[in-house]
Structure formats: C-alpha cells, structure tokens
Amino acid sequence: MGSESNNKDQLSQIKRAVSTTASALFGSQSMEDTILSYSSPYKKLLHQTITNSGSSSALTKLRSTKNPFKSEENKAFQDIYSASNGKSFFANQFSNTKTSFRVLSYLSDDLLYDIPTITSRGNRDKKLLTENGDSTRRSKKSHPEEPSLFQGFRSSLPIIDETIKAQGPSVQDSQEAPRLLSGSEGGSETEKDERFSLPGDFSWDELNESYSVADLSQTVQSITDNLDLLEIQKNLAASEIREIDLKLQKLKMVRDLVFQRVAKVEQNELFLEKHLALLKDRIDMIEEYGLEDTQSSDTAEKTPQVPEKQHQNNNSASSETSTESEDATDDDSGDDTSALLSQSIYQKIKKSPPNSKPRGSKNALGQKKLPPNLHLNHNRKRKTYPTLQQYYEPGTKISSFTKAHDDSITCLDFDMPFGTMCTAGKLDHSVKIWNLSKKTQIGTLPGHLASVSCMQMDESSSLITGGRDALLKLWDLDKAEEQYFEGVPEEDEELCLHTFDAHVDEITALHFEGNSLVSGSQDRTIRQWDLRTGKCLQTIDINFTNRGTSDGFSTISSNNPRSSVLLTHNDPPVIGALQCYDAAMATGTKDGIVRLWDLRMGQVVRTLEGHTDAVTGLQFDAVNLVTGSLDRSIRIWDLRTGTLADAFAYDSPVSSLQFDLDKIVVANNESMVRVYNRKEEAHWTCGEADAEASGTDVVDFVRYKNGYLVEGRTTGDVNTWAI
C-alpha cells in the first residue's frame, strides 16, 4: 500500500498520507463506503473516519507514527470520532467486544434509580408517559410539549431521506451537508426558503379541480400528518434551545466560580507583592547603611552593584515582562548619558511609548530616582499585575467609595487596577489614600495649604501633587500608610519627601516621567524639575494673547463651575494639561492651542490648532495625541504627521480624559463617563444616564488604566468600573 512509505514522512505530509490511504482503501471498501465517497461533502473528516473503520491495520500504523504516545490510549478505547461502527468502537486488544461493551455500558444501581421525580418537568414526563401508556396512538391534543427522543428520531428520518436523495449524483459543497443534516430544525432553513410543497404528489391546481371527496380527505389526512410532523420538529428545536440555555446557565455558574478564584489569587498576589516590596526595601536599607551581619567589609563594594543585580534577577524571574521592559529600561538607562539627547525623541517614544508600556518606563523612573536627599529608593519591579478587571462585563461597576470627600473631587490617580488610589477634594487640603481592592481608606496626606488640583502616582508608591498653594509635593505613600495604621500623629515633614517651591501661582497641571517633572501654573510658566535633585531645571514662559476676551470663554465655563481644575473664578486654567516624555512635551492651554515643545531648547516645535476653547485634557502615546477641550470636542492628532486624525464632539465641555490603545474615556460634566472605542469606532457610556442629577452629581475627573476606570464626582463619590 502506498501509504506505507508515506507513513515515514514528516508530520506535514500526514494529511496527504491520510487521503492517499483513504483513496487506496476505497477500492477495497464495501459498498457502503463507496457510496459515501461519492457524496463528497464530508471530505477529510469522513475520509479519515472511514479509513479507520475498514483498515484498522493501516490506520493504526499511521496513527502510531503520528503520535506514538497516544497510540496506546487509542487502542484501548475508541471514541465516537474514530469508530464508524460498533465493531471498531468496542474492539481493543484487552478483551472481546462483548465484555468491553458490558463494561462501557454498565449503569450502576445508584445511577439507575436516580431518576428525578420532584422537578416539574419530571412530573410532566411522568404524566405523559402514563398518558401514553393508555394508547400507543394518541390524539394530537395530548401531544407533549416536549417530544420524546424517539419522536425526534422518526421526524428526522424524512429529512435524512431527502438529504440522501439530494446528494445522490450531484455534488454539494461540504458546508451545506451538515446544515441539512441538523435533523430536526436546521435542515428546514435552507429548504423552507426554496420551496414549500404539499405532501405527496398533489398539486394545488389538481386539488382545486378535484371533486372526489375520498381523494380530498386523503390529502387532508396527509397534510394533518405533515403538520404533526412539523410540530414535533418545532418542539424538538425548542427543546434543543432549552438544552442550550441550560448549558449556558451552567457555564455561567462555572465562570462565576472561576472568576472568584482569579479574584482570590490576585488578592494573594497583592499581599505577597507588598511584602516582597517591603523586604526589598529592607535589604536596600541594610546594604545602603552597611549593616549587614556578615562580610561587612564587602558591602561597600557590593552596594553599587546591587540595584543592577536585583534588576536582573527580577527580569529573569518575571517572564511576562522580561523582553519588552528590558528594552525599555535599557533605553532609559541610556538616557542618563547626554549622548542620547541627540537622538530623535520620536524614535525613543517609538521604542518605549509612554503609555503602551508603562511598566518599563515607570520602572525606569523607580530605578533612576535615587535622590540622595530624598531617600527614595524604589528599586522594585512587580512580578504580577492585576488583570481581574478584564473579566468583568464591560461597564460593570467594580466598587464605589461614597463620600470619599465632602466636596467634589478635584483630581485623583491610582497606581494600578485594584492597587492604591489617591484622591483630593475641593475643600479638603489633604490627600486621601485608598486601597482599591479592600475599598478602605489607608492614609491621609496633609501638608498642602490649599486644595490640591492635580496629582500623579507611579507604581513605586510615590505621589506628586500640585496645589493651589503654588507648591508641588512628593510623597511617600508607604510611610503614610504605616503611620495611618499606627495612629502616629502625621508629621507632614516626614511624609512629604520633597517640596518643589518656585511657582508663584496655583499649579494647574503636572506630569512626571523618568527623572523629570513638568508643572504648569497660573503664573503662565511651565517649570521642569529634576526628580533626583529636586532642583528646577528650567522655566518656560508661555506667551499668548487671549484670543477673544476671557469673558468669551467664561460663557461656557461659568455654566460649569465644577471644572476639573479649581479656580477662585470660573475661568479655565491657563495651562489645562501637559505631558512630557523625555525631551518632548505637549501642553494644552487656554487659547485652545496644543503646543509640542522640545525641552532641550525650551521652544515650541509645533502647534496644533483646532480647538476653539481652553484645552482641559491631554494625553499622548507613540502615535496619537488626544486632547479634550471646553469647546466640547475631542480631537485625536497624529503625531507623525501633525494633522488631525479624528475628532468628535459631545454635548457638554470636556473636563478630563484619558486613553489607551483601545479606548478613550472622557469626563464631560455628565452623570456618566463617555467611552469611545477606537478600534470599533463606537461610542458608549459607562454609568447611568441620570438627567435629573445633572448639575449636582456629575463626573469631574477620570483616570483609566488597563480597562480599569476610576471616576470622581461632584458629590465626592468615587466609583471604579471595568471597561
């Protein structure tokens, strides 16, 4: 047989081998198989199974070459797939067919007598069976709603016959065959469209002209029978749907259980991560101060290497992030040298875009930020990241913090889904820290002299806030948490690691990335700070004349006194939003112009004009820059060409936005968060649309990371959602 040689070939040729074997075998096959070979729709599957039936020897050989490890199982017990008839199903090398049949089809006594009687359907079945016992031929009225399996069988026979007839000589495409076959219900679909014919050989014209009562009543009879048949087919389909519904229900239950499991595991992970971080901190501390018990003489030499070593260890351990973040961190560590500054910034963004790979860049921040005066040693990298939010139904509220602050939320940020969140309220001068998974407050950060208007967190527990007191503060959240639980009276000197004090008017926007922090203030300056030294690197004055009068702006803004940034007057901030990446910075200002800066020169390299009112939200990644404005529109710019890629408008002014590769989330002073799916280009909303509450309970501020959305409201409530 030709297939013998093929068997030795590689896996890629096995398919061919199977078909050649099949075709070779067809010659010797029985009548049954020959007929089937003509009705080609079944194609490969059929070929395979058929060959299996007749020529066990060749096929076993083939199978054993295919997968030598599975061959034993295959020989021991066949499955329905490979057994085309009873003989091969029960045939195995250990016992004869009769014995294995008995073994396989044995029902234990427990199972045999475990027949439900209480359930409603069980009762009905019982009744039906009893009814049925009276006469084998029952009138149509007593037809059960759910036909018996046997009825299903009988009613599908005519369809099968039709199929065979139709398949006869003509060749059908394989797609159609299973559909026709799908016995009770499916077969009808195609058929129905094509023709509904009266049963038998009657035509309507003939019947109309016929005057023979006998003939007509015969037709009536056959039509009635046909109707019965159809009714059974219908019920069959219905019961199949019920079956599927049940399965779906079961699956849903299983899903819930598994979901719980994921949640539990993630809690455990968070717990371990926290302790891991604490341990690493302690190791760092010991090594930094040379307190190690043994080999204390070596520590001095070791110390400088340690961070790198740990970094490497972490990298090798965390397989999920290894390659990507390695690239990113390598890149960033190169940033320290001035050589890289000559590189195109855009090239760098491309390599490690600020948003798409937050781990790498954020971690780089933690690594490089070893300020001797700030004592911040975040030499950490998380091994795991929470992903539970992905398994929620999109738009599900995960948790809510009622009255997080007494007044409206001005800004908030969180480090990662189910991690830590910081919030600031309008009248509250201190920042509150929350645990997102336990939904409890875990700390407060007093220190600002006025309310906090902007903040940013990173993954290594540091927080920078900017307030109306013209100060920027860097906080240590871990210490704050410790103090909160120990009940130590908070001394903000300890919690606040550094205060950046140079601005002369309130801070309205800040952003930090890597070692640099940029802040925008009402004093019409942007300052760039070095996070290692805490010194101001440069001050950029923004000069623009207000296009139109500020009154013109305030027509809108005065209607929205709860704009994200706090001002004594209802005027939009001069610098509504900014973001930096390496030497590139983007700002959105009151005049509605988005400026792209080169921080090395401190000059504008490009302006993006389009917004007609103050820009309040801005974010960019490697490809796009998205801005939101009081003019109610969202504009998506293409950074490569500097042109507008997309734009759309809402009903009310945008106060805050954030986006990732998939979605843009927007707060626009409505009771729900607007979400724009960039891939599907679909708009939807998250949260209930409550028309009455508008004005008193609207979303002020949004933050969004990895499908996890946090929104702060004017009522002081904070809600988290899965998007």
Place this chain on the structure above:
Amino acid sequence: MGKISFLPTLEDAYGSLSPDQLEILRQQVLSEGGELASIQSRFNYAWGLIKSTEQDDQRLGVKLLTDIYKESSMRRRECLYYLTIGCYKLGEFSTAKRYSDALCSHEPDNKQARTLQSMVENKIQRESFKGIAIASGCVAVAATVAGMLFRKKR
C-alpha cells in the same frame, strides 16, 4: 407517514436503516462535536445503530444510550425504555430485566412499560425453558445411554 407514537414498540427496533441513513446520522453527531453533540442527534444515531442488524452496531447504540442516560437526568425515564429494548434485542436479557424493573418501579402505571417488562420476563422464561428443555433432554439421553450400557452389562 402516520402519527408518531410517543415511545417505540419493540417492533420499531427492528427493520434496519440503510447504511446511508446511518452514516448521515453519524455525521450529524460528528459535525456537532462527537460527545458534545445534542442529545437528540446522539439519540438518533444510537437508535439507528440499535435498529441495525449488526450486533456490534447495536452494542454501540446501547453504549451511546447509556451515555445519554448518564448525562441527562430529565431523559432517564425515556432512556430506560430505549435501553430495555436495546438490550432485549441484543439478547442481554438480564440487563434488560434490570432496566425494565427500574423503569417500572418509577412508572408503575405505565402500560407500555409494563408490557415491555412482561415481554422481557416472558422471554427470559422461554429462554430458561429452552435451557431446561435442553438440559433435561441431555439428561434423558444420558440416562438412556447409561441404562443401555447398564443393561448390556447385565
């Protein structure tokens, strides 16, 4: 075709399908994913197999029926009935009796089940009669032979 009765009679289990029909039923099961196929299509195949004249096919049919039985508690009453018929046809009378007894204990008022049970019992009786007849025949033969031998010796 006439109206379809709710449950088959024993005669329905005979009169095999054509190989074509059987193969289509099988393909239906396969296209729905073998073990995952809907109960109806698996039953269709199983019943088609039971109707077959090949003993091995019948066995596979019974095996599939037991699978359905195990899986769907709602269909168990029905399945017991089919299983009884299948086993009866296979000649597994003791198993058939087990099934029909279980069925009758749950459906004491069901005439069809009763009929089936009595048929099974009759068959078993007949079989055992046959057995007894054969055995007694053998004994008689042996006795005569022994008797003849005995006589010869005398």
